[in-house]
Amino acid sequence: MKPDYISRLALLVGIILFASCIKDEDPAPDVRSGLVVVNSFLEAQAVLHRLDVGRGLQQLGQGQGYRGIDYYAVPSAENCRMEIISSNELAQLVDTTVALEENKFYTSFIFGTEAAPRHFVTDDRLPSGIEDPAASAGVRFFNLAETPHRVTLRIAAAEPIAAFRDRPTETPETGEDGEEFIATTATGTHVLTVEDEDGVQLARRTGVALDPGDYLTFFLTGDGSESTPYYIGVVRHRGVNQIQ
Amino acid sequence: MKDMMKKLNLIVSLAASVLLLGSCLRGDPQPQLVGGTTFVNAFVEAQAVYCYIDRNAAIGPEPLQYRSFGPNPPVYAYPGESRRLEIYSTYDDNRLVDTAITIQDSVYYSSIVYGTHNDPRHFITEDRIPEGADDPAAIAGVRFYNLANTDRRMTLHIGDMEPIAAFSDRPTETPQTGKEGEGFIPVTTGTYTISVVDEDGETVATREGTLDLAPGSYTSIFLTGDERDPTTFYVGRVWHWVN
Numbered sequence: 001m002k003p004d005y006i007s008r009l010a011l012l013v014g015i016i017l018f019a020s021c022i023k024d025e026d027p028a029p030d031v032r033s034g035l036v037v038v039n040s041f042l043e044a045q046a047v048l049h050r051l052d053v054g055r056g057l058q059q060l061g062q063g064q065g066y067r068g069i070d071y072y073a074v075p076s077a078e079n080c081r082m083e084i085i086s087s088n089e090l091a092q093l094v095d096t097t098v099a100l101e102e103n104k105f106y107t108s109f110i111f112g113t114e115a116a117p118r119h120f121v122t123d124d125r126l127p128s129g130i131e132d133p134a135a136s137a138g139v140r141f142f143n144l145a146e147t148p149h150r151v152t153l154r155i156a157a158a159e160p161i162a163a164f165r166d167r168p169t170e171t172p173e174t175g176e177d178g179e180e181f182i183a184t185t186a187t188g189t190h191v192l193t194v195e196d197e198d199g200v201q202l203a204r205r206t207g208v209a210l211d212p213g214d215y216l217t218f219f220l221t222g223d224g225s226e227s228t229p230y231y232i233g234v235v236r237h238r239g240v241n242q243i244q
Numbered sequence: 245m246k247d248m249m250k251k252l253n254l255i256v257s258l259a260a261s262v263l264l265l266g267s268c269l270r271g272d273p274q275p276q277l278v279g280g281t282t283f284v285n286a287f288v289e290a291q292a293v294y295c296y297i298d299r300n301a302a303i304g305p306e307p308l309q310y311r312s313f314g315p316n317p318p319v320y321a322y323p324g325e326s327r328r329l330e331i332y333s334t335y336d337d338n339r340l341v342d343t344a345i346t347i348q349d350s351v352y353y354s355s356i357v358y359g360t361h362n363d364p365r366h367f368i369t370e371d372r373i374p375e376g377a378d379d380p381a382a383i384a385g386v387r388f389y390n391l392a393n394t395d396r397r398m399t400l401h402i403g404d405m406e407p408i409a410a411f412s413d414r415p416t417e418t419p420q421t422g423k424e425g426e427g428f429i430p431v432t433t434g435t436y437t438i439s440v441v442d443e444d445g446e447t448v449a450t451r452e453g454t455l456d457l458a459p460g461s462y463t464s465i466f467l468t469g470d471e472r473d474p475t476t477f478y479v480g481r482v483w484h485w486v487n
Binding site for chain 2 (some may be wrong): 163188189205206207209234
């Protein structure tokens with residue numbers, strides 16, 4: 001009688017152990033998109049980005065100070081509602097919908113004024129024809145400043161890139177039109193300067209590292225006042241979208 | 245039979261100890277991996293700097309504060325050519341230095357960064373025992389650098405000692421003059437007050453307390469600071485590992 005009892009017990013244990021192997025299908029990984037948020041909104045101490053990826057509005061971080069640049073990996077969503085509120089009486093600056101595709105990288109820029117806040121989201125894509133993104137470098141430039149001037153960005157002493165010349169303050173349209181990175185071979189450590197249409201220097205930034213594989217967004221922010229001088233921001237992108 | 249066993253035991257243990265101890269006698273001594281790099285931060289325009297060798301943090305996760313040096317012992321970077329040395333300022337992540345260096349085995353190096361964001365300067369010294377020194381542990385070696393952002397020429401005064409020619413009337417170093425001044429100069433050992441004086445005889449900065457130039461010590465003394473705010477002038481010192 002005794003051996004029989006043991007073999008039944010062994011069978012039972014075996015069934016229990018193997019049962020865990022035949023559980024339902026593999027769990028699907030939660031696929032994400034890269035989202036950089038840039039705060040160039042100078043009329044508030046800080047802004048707060050809130051996203052609804054189908055789970056209600058959730059906030060990104062604990063508020064973002066002026067000139068802040070933060071990176072998030074967020075769940076991908078075709079219809080992602082994005083809301084940006086200002087720290088001034090929690091005024092809503094932006095309420096829009098963006099499509100965040102899987103494994104793609106996006107950047108959100110907030111600028112303008114309380115009366116006329118401006119916002120655009122870029123699809124951070126490479127120009128077509130780049131074989132090896134790690135061997136090339138790319139740059140783009142936005143004028144997000146509160147300025148009547150048309151500004152030009154110079155990288156080191158080189159002739160300014162055509163797209164970086166005489167740019168008025170962006171509108172959402174011009175911003176999205178300028179989303180494609182411009183490939184450059186001028187790698188190294190550079191001094192950036194921004195000039196107005198008369199060649200007067202508005203801002204300068206030293207020691208900007210641009211190595212092969214670096215994709216950078218330069219932006220001018222500020223309004224030239226004492227408290228918010230003109231300033232060149234640099235977004236160092238963690239990933240870019242390659243057109244297949 | 246018992247006696248036999250006892251004898252056998254003795255023989256076996258004797259053979260074992262001979263075998264084991266034999267390994268102690270064998271072989272040449274292995275070469276020691278001595279050498280390394282000390283980073284010196286005399287860059288007055290930022291709180292601190294980050295140092296990387298081949299994109300690896302050379303000092304650790306914390307940046308190297310202004311007026312400080314590290315690590316101690318110096319970080320041992322694997323010898324080789326075209327190692328990439330980068331130094332970034334904590335202000336806006338300015339890249340101050342991006343250079344390819346050659347690291348030899350058994351050499352101590354010092355990487356010294358100074359200047360301004362507009363004109364960052366940097367040089368690397370090889371920290372060696374002076375040639376012809378009979379007993380490196382009996383002398384005190386000193387070198388002096390003017391790393392301040394100033395137009396004045398600086399002279400180092402060590403106690404009441406007559407200023408040494410190499411430490412006199414030094415303009416702010418360029419990478420070339422810094423590299424040329426990498427040799428340590430033996431001075432009389434002792435405990436001294438240290439001050440730096442400009443060409444008009446005006447004392448620019450005095451080091452608080454005294455500096456012990458003990459036998460076997462190898463010391464860099466440098467002036468750092470900026471003319472735009474004379475209170476920033478400071479006499480720094482770095483103890484070096486030498487080889």
